[in-house]
Amino acid sequence: MQNYEFNPDKNEFIANYQKLKSGKNMSEYYGVSVRKIYSYAQKINYRNTLKKDISWKPQDKEEFIKLYNQLKSSTLMAEHYRVSKKTILKYAKSIGFRNEYRNSLTKEEVNYVLESYHLKKAITISKELGVSKSLITKTWRINNLSGKTCRRYYINEDYFFNIDTKDKAYFLGIIASDGCVYYQQNPNKLKMLSFQFNIKDREIIDSFLYYTEAEYKPIIKNKYISLQINSDKIVNDLEKYNIVQRKTWIYVPYFIDNQLMWHYLRGYFDGDGSIYLCGKVNPSNWIISICGNECTMHAFQNFLRTHGIESYVRLDNRKEKYKYDFYNLIIRKNSEKIKFIQMLYHDSENLRLNRKYLKCVEFLKLYNERHPN
Structure with a gap:
């Protein structure tokens, strides 16, 4: 918004306000704040001028009633006639028009509304059935479907059908x-x-x-x-890949293609893995760790061993107590850590958590500084 003394032509201002109907629209039209619009309107006593205006009426009363019966919404009517919602309601009352909805749904309609919860917006369904939007949302709510009025968003639902990339x-x-x-x-x-x-x-x-x-x-x-x-x-x-409900203690890794397995392991590492310095700044004090249930940690240990990387599994010593124990897979030797990082981040651009990747780079840089060729 421009910041200058706002002093437009009075008659032009009034004409525009009657046309645009709101301070917000006037603000956008003149390029000033809404507060300046209201201040100037008060300065020229525009509110008193409004009281002298003839009440708004549509050109065709029957067309107004027909359209209201179709739209079933004072908001949509206001947008159509470019007046305020209050003006629409006031005129409807003056001609004795009542915008009435059915207050109930048939059993078939209720089933349709429930089935459409994840597929359509409440306003869309209300127009289809000729009822209010509030009746649709009320039907969802009493059936424990509450929250947004539209739950369906696009996603490639075949994405995980085959793990081939x-x-x-x-x-x-x-x-x-x-x-x-x-x-x-x-x-x-x-x-x-x-x-x-x-x-x-x-x-x-x-x-x-x-x-x-x-x-x-x-x-x-x-x-x-x-x-x-x-x-x-x-x-x-x-x-199909062992991702099921309440999997924390029963999950077993699903071993996919050998090359893709490293991308899978990097994803798991970005979720439940870490690399950190324990003690003085020395390459040997950097530790790589992955956390999970005992079966998963031993499965990863065996996979790493097939690639010449040694590790060990130990009980997690976290203070929080759970029904079952967590375990950590640990890599301590510098040579094993280097091999692990090289394999883990090969061809990983755009598919890695940079925060952890930079930690690994920091370790490699320190190691190379301490062990020059």
Whole structure:
């Protein structure tokens, strides 16, 4: 908005205000703040001028009634006639018109409304059935379907049907470590994929949305960002790779193509792995660790061994107590850490968490400084 003394022609201002109808529209038209619009209107006593205006009336009363019966919305009527919603309601009252909706649905209509919860907006369904939007949302709410009025967003639902690319393998690893699937408690029992990260790791979710061509919007709350995908097809495909409900303690890695397995492992590492310095600044004090259930850690240990990388598995000593124990896969030797990093990040551009990748680069730089050729 421009910041200057606002002093337009009075008659032109009044004519524009009567045409544009709102301070916001006037603000955009004149390129000044809404506050300046209101201040100038008060300065020229524009409110008193309005009281002398003849009340608004449409040119055709019958057309007004016919259109209102079609649109079923004072808001849409206001947009059509370019007047305020209050003006529409006032005129409707003056001619004795009542915009009435049915206050109930047939059994078949209720079933249709419930089936359409994840597919259509409430306003769309209300127009189809000739009822109010509030009746649609009320029907959803009493059937434990509450929240947004539209739940269906596009995503490539065949994405996980076959893990045949490095991006699919990477995100399978992400979901195996930090994701979960479950059946929602509603009449349709729709399945959902969900995962959550610290907001600083948003790049993972943005990358997932890109590769799956998804139109879903991430949910940001406090310091976390999460994504919830409603799709029976995706969840059913993930179950083929041992991604099931309450998988934390029962998950067993699904071994895919040997080359793609490293992309999968990098995804798991970005979810539940870490590289950190323990003690003085020395390459030997850097530790690579992956966390999970005991079966998963031993499976990863065996996989690394086939690639000449030695590691060991130990009980996790976290203070929080769970029903079952967590375990850590640890890599301590410098030579093993170097091989692991080289294999893990080979051909990984655009499919890695840069925060952890830079930590690995920091370790390699320190090692090369301490051990020049």
